[in-house]
Amino acid sequence: MRANDKDMKNKLGTIIEMSxxxxDHANQLLSYAREGICFLESIDLLMLVEELSEMWxxxxPKYMTFELCVDSPLPECLGDAKLLRQVLNSLFENAKEVCGEDGKIELSITLDDLAxxxxxxxxxxxxxIRFAMKDNGCxxxxxxxxxxxEPFFSTKFTGRGLGLAAVHGIIEKHNGHISVESSLDQGAVFTVWLPIIR
Ligand SMILES: Nc1ncnc2c1ncn2[C@@H]1O[C@H](COP(=O)(O)OP(=O)(O)OP(=O)(O)O)[C@@H](O)[C@H]1O
Ligand SMILES: [Mg+2]
Structure with missing residues (x-):
């Protein structure tokens, strides 16, 4: 490859990544503003999660581990696959960003019968369906x-503070719920409940 071609390839790569x-940013804003289209259909969350886990x-990084714990078989739930992918990716990205050496991320999925x-x-x-993204980060x-x-709340230097605001909006659209448990230096667990199809 000539030097010019290589330069062009690098520039194109940067343009694609920026696009x-x-x-991603536009989707987060739309989800936060609850203006994005939400297309609810019967989905197999386990299949979606297995696909993402492979990619994650x-x-x-080599110094981190990811574990998927599933209480199968799981019934289908009503959801928008694209938006739920966004939820899982945001939670995973956040977990990844706060973990250091020996970082551990665990995603557990189970059936929860609410009283x-x-x-x-x-x-x-x-x-x-209850899923929990747990990390041993800060x-x-x-x-x-x-x-x-809250929108625009971020403790990161380059953070936009939109990831969790969008996640919250998406889960509300699914008639579900999200909660967080954490304390300083003790990691964090973000838990999501989604209604199943009866
Ligand atoms: N797993 C986690 N452990 C510790 N703090 C977290 C975790 N997830 C989120 N936070 C805190 O919540 C803040 C908001 O998260 P959010 O995903 O909304 O924004 P962000 O990650 O800072 O930026 P971005 O919009 O790029 O996602 C983070 O800046 C961080 O302080
Ligand atoms: Mg984030």
Missing amino acids: YRAS RQQL KDCRVRTLKPGQH GIELAMLAKVF
């Missing part, structure tokens, strides 16, 4: 915990 980032494992007196008022009693101090779903 993906811009489209390939891009994980009538479930403390989350937005969820109806009955079966839900954790979140108590004062910050309530802010993480």
Whole structure:
């Protein structure tokens, strides 16, 4: 390859990467503003997660591990595959960004039968798919915990603070719920409940 061709190839690569980032940003804004199109259909979440896990494992630094724990078989849920992919990717990216050496990320998926007196008022009693993205990263101090779903809240130098605001909007559109448990230096767990198809 000639020097000029190589230079052109590098420039094209940068343009393509920037376009993906811009489209990612636009999608996050749309999801946060709840203006994006949400196309709910019957989906096999396990299949979607297995597909993503394969990709995540390939891009994980050598000093980190990822584990998928599934309580199968799981019923199908009503969801928008593209948006749920965005949710899972955002949670995984955040986990990856806060983990250092010996970083561990675990995604567990299980069936959760919610009782009538479930403390989350937005969820109806009955079966839900529950998934939890857990990491052993820097954790979140108590004062910050309530802010993480707010738009434009970020503690990162280059963070836009849109990932979790969009995730929150998407989960609401699915009539689901998201919560976070964390404390400083103790890692974090983001848990999502999605109603199943009855
Ligand atoms: N797994 C995690 N562990 C510790 N802190 C987290 C975790 N996930 C999110 N946070 C905190 O919540 C903030 C908001 O997260 P969010 O994904 O919305 O924005 P961001 O990652 O900073 O930027 P971006 O818009 O590029 O995703 C983060 O800046 C970080 O402080
Ligand atoms: Mg993020």
